[in-house]
Amino acid sequence: MKRYLETGNFAITQGAIIAGCRGFFGYPITPATEIAEAMSRLLPQVGGYYVQTEDETAAMHLAVGAALGGMKTMTATSGPGYILYADPYGWAIGCEIPLVVLNSQRVGPVSGITGAPGQGEFYLTRYPTQGGNFETIVLAPNSAQEAFFLTVEAFYLSERFRTPVTILADQLITDGWEDISIPETDEEKEAMGLRFAERKVHPGPEFYPPTDEIDLPPVVLGHNTGALCSDWTPTEEGYDIETVEAQHKHAYRLIYKIRNHMDLISRYETLFLDDDPEIIAVSFGTPSRVVKTAVKKAREKGVKVGMVRPITLWPFPDDLFNKKAIYLSVELNYDGQLVREVQRAAPCDSEVHFFGKCGELPTVAELHDLFDKLLKGEPLKRQGWETEAW
Numbered sequence: 001m002k003r004y005l006e007t008g009n010f011a012i013t014q015g016a017i018i019a020g021c022r023g024f025f026g027y028p029i030t031p032a033t034e035i036a037e038a039m040s041r042l043l044p045q046v047g048g049y050y051v052q053t054e055d056e057t058a059a060m061h062l063a064v065g066a067a068l069g070g071m072k073t074m075t076a077t078s079g080p081g082y083i084l085y086a087d088p089y090g091w092a093i094g095c096e097i098p099l100v101v102l103n104s105q106r107v108g109p110v111s112g113i114t115g116a117p118g119q120g121e122f123y124l125t126r127y128p129t130q131g132g133n134f135e136t137i138v139l140a141p142n143s144a145q146e147a148f149f150l151t152v153e154a155f156y157l158s159e160r161f162r163t164p165v166t167i168l169a170d171q172l173i174t175d176g177w178e179d180i181s182i183p184e185t186d187e188e189k190e191a192m193g194l195r196f197a198e199r200k201v202h203p204g205p206e207f208y209p210p211t212d213e214i215d216l217p218p219v220v221l222g223h224n225t226g227a228l229c230s231d232w233t234p235t236e237e238g239y240d241i242e243t244v245e246a247q248h249k250h251a252y253r254l255i256y257k258i259r260n261h262m263d264l265i266s267r268y269e270t271l272f273l274d275d276d277p278e279i280i281a282v283s284f285g286t287p288s289r290v291v292k293t294a295v296k297k298a299r300e301k302g303v304k305v306g307m308v309r310p311i312t313l314w315p316f317p318d319d320l321f322n323k324k325a326i327y328l329s330v331e332l333n334y335d336g337q338l339v340r341e342v343q344r345a346a347p348c349d350s351e352v353h354f355f356g357k358c359g360e361l362p363t364v365a366e367l368h369d370l371f372d373k374l375l376k377g378e379p380l381k382r383q384g385w386e387t388e389a390w
Contacts, residue, residue, distance in 0.1 A: 008144035009034035015151030022048035023073035025062040056081035060088040076102035090129030098158035104174040116359035117171040119332035133251035135258035138314040159197035210249030212256040267311035277306030294367035321345040
């Protein structure tokens with residue numbers, strides 16, 4: 001195992017190459033630019049290709065096209081670029097093309113603040129394209145080391161499910177410097193729990209089976225497959241068709257190949273949930289590290305608080321929210337996004353509250369003050385809001 005003091009961007013690059021990524025297509029954007037810079041140096045050393053495109057739309061189209069040709073590919077961006085991925089992202093979902101997309105969130109809306117962390121694309125990663133009738137897989141690391149692990153995992157899941165997978169990080173994860181361990185042998189990779197799936201070629205002709213089956217090789221153009229690929233509703237052989245029956249079959253597959261295999265996708269971290277918590281703090285990404293510290297210290301003082309950190313954001317892990325409690329969603333945004341899913345998933349007689357900041361992390365002291373107010377039944381107030389909207 002080799003250790004580095006490096007950034008999350010470095011860790012993500014290493015994870016992608018170890019997972020077999022041999023094509024990176026991107027456009028520079030803070031805070032993900034260093035991924036493109038590292039890929040431009042490292043991919044040629046392993047027989048791969050780096051292409052800097054004229055914009056983000058072109059980057060995603062090229063990543064999809066290279067993946068359709070049989071290559072493991074990746075692209076990386078931030079929120080302003082991720083929204084430009086919408087059209088080719090839909091093509092990849094509908095045509096079941098595996099690739100990995102990294103989104104490092106910063107403060108929004110629009111271009112916002114380039115050098116500060118945000119969490120404004122929670123729902124955008126669930127609905128990254130038009131039309132609906134699909135599910136997405138989204139993974140959210142809270143450290144550089146976990147970003148390495150989840151990058152490898154994203155390539156694994158993309159191959160097994162024939163779909164693009166988004167890694168939803170934030171600026172503190174991609175730009176922050178941390179101690180990172182990178183495995184160098186197969187034994188070390190196995191000890192770390194890394195999972196790998198090689199790219200295979202579907203022999204055809206039935207490229208779009210109307211079932212929830214996974215582990216089918218993806219559509220690949222060339223290789224004498226005679227494959228067809230279109231962003232229209234396909235027949236099972238890949239021809240364009242406009243019938244409700246065909247659309248129903250295709251949509252069923254895009255939704256239930258993911259929903260019916262949650263056991264292979266779902267990752268999460270919990271704390272003190274088996275000790276009858278009165279408050280359950282919920283967060284993902286970098287804020288969850290502060291939340292975890294606050295929960296541990298509160299427990300030392302006898303406060304009955306627990307924690308839920310969804311690592312798989314989509315499909316949303318509803319089963320984690322089965323206890324009646326006071327829920328507090330802690331997020332790096334002001335509008336509240338994760339909290340809406342907590343409201344939906346938590347038992348109907350539970351309280352759900354929200355605390356958000358932008359560009360800076362909450363403090364342990366702030367969270368302890370919130371715990372105290374919630375246990376006393378006092379309204380949550382903060383500068384800029386008289387009361388919360390939840």
